[in-house]
Amino acid sequence: MAEIEAVEVTRSYRMDGVSVDALRGVSLTIEEGDYAAIIGPSGSGKSTLMHLLGCLDRPTTGTLLVGGRDVGTLDDSELAELRNQTIGFVFQSFQLLARTTALDNVALPLVYRGVRRAERRKRAAEALDAVNLGHRIGHKPTQMSGGEQQRVAIARALVGEPSVLLADEPTGNLDTVNGDEVMGILERLNKERGVAVVLVTHEADIAARARRIIRVRDGLIEAVAEAPEPS
Numbered sequence: 001m002a003e004i005e006a007v008e009v010t011r012s013y014r015m016d017g018v019s020v021d022a023l024r025g026v027s028l029t030i031e032e033g034d035y036a037a038i039i040g041p042s043g044s045g046k047s048t049l050m051h052l053l054g055c056l057d058r059p060t061t062g063t064l065l066v067g068g069r070d071v072g073t074l075d076d077s078e079l080a081e082l083r084n085q086t087i088g089f090v091f092q093s094f095q096l097l098a099r100t101t102a103l104d105n106v107a108l109p110l111v112y113r114g115v116r117r118a119e120r121r122k123r124a125a126e127a128l129d130a131v132n133l134g135h136r137i138g139h140k141p142t143q144m145s146g147g148e149q150q151r152v153a154i155a156r157a158l159v160g161e162p163s164v165l166l167a168d169e170p171t172g173n174l175d176t177v178n179g180d181e182v183m184g185i186l187e188r189l190n191k192e193r194g195v196a197v198v199l200v201t202h203e204a205d206i207a208a209r210a211r212r213i214i215r216v217r218d219g220l221i222e223a224v225a226e227a228p229e230p231s
């Protein structure tokens with residue numbers, strides 16, 4: 001079963017009586033253990049697509065299956081539950097709580113799941129270990145570099161043991177060294193844990209590391225390029 005399957009999804013935004021067709025009919029399958037990069041010009045619909053794949057938003061028309069379930073048949077709380085079980089989301093701007101320790105930032109999603117405090121702390125510490133931040137659990141985001149903050153954000157996305165990680169320009173605010181470290185961690189999670197990774201990037205050399213490059217333009221998939229099989 002595919003992790004996520006979008007069939008002819010569209011998303012229109014309505015603002016002040018004007019409609020913007022951000023996605024105009026996109027079909028895309030994310031398989032178990034996939035590693036895909038989404039590229040395309042600014043405004044082409046990449047973030048809109050990521051938000052749909054991540055169940056942060058719903059399609060205007062079309063069908064979206066996540067974990068085999070049609071999101072159109074789910075109410076908001078069922079959709080939130082499905083998202084929590086299946087998907088971890090990483091944002092360009094990290095979106096951490098600034099005055100909260102790394103450990104508590106990472107543990108936060110487990111609060112909403114009703115996990116008890118001791119178990120939350122244990123699992124958050126493990127997730128921070130997995131992003132090489134086991135030595136920084138008591139630090140606050142304001143005391144960390146951008147690369148470290150993004151790794152905390154990855155740990156937070158990981159703590160619920162999702163089968164898919166969606167990352168919207170995860171290296172967009174990072175320098176090359178920190179960007180490389182973040183990419184290394186995403187790739188290790190993909191390889192060693194089989195977590196499917198879908199990321200948006202502007203950088204050709206980052207996209208080239210994925211097994212599949214999906215090019216979006218004007219709300220449509222313009223091309224899909226598969227990487228050659230490793231020999």
Ligand SMILES: Nc1ncnc2c1ncn2[C@@H]1O[C@H](COP(=O)(O)OP(=O)(O)O)[C@@H](O)[C@H]1O
Pocket residue numbers: 013014015020021022040041042043044045046047048049
């Ligand atoms: N919340 C929103 N309300 C109205 N228009 C939006 C909203 N989000 C995105 N758009 C519009 O949808 C189009 C696609 O945006 P987006 O998905 O953010 O593109 P990208 O991530 O590729 O830069 C753009 O024209 C953008 O202005």
Ligand SMILES: [Mg+2]
Pocket residue numbers: 046047048
């Ligand atoms: Mg975007």
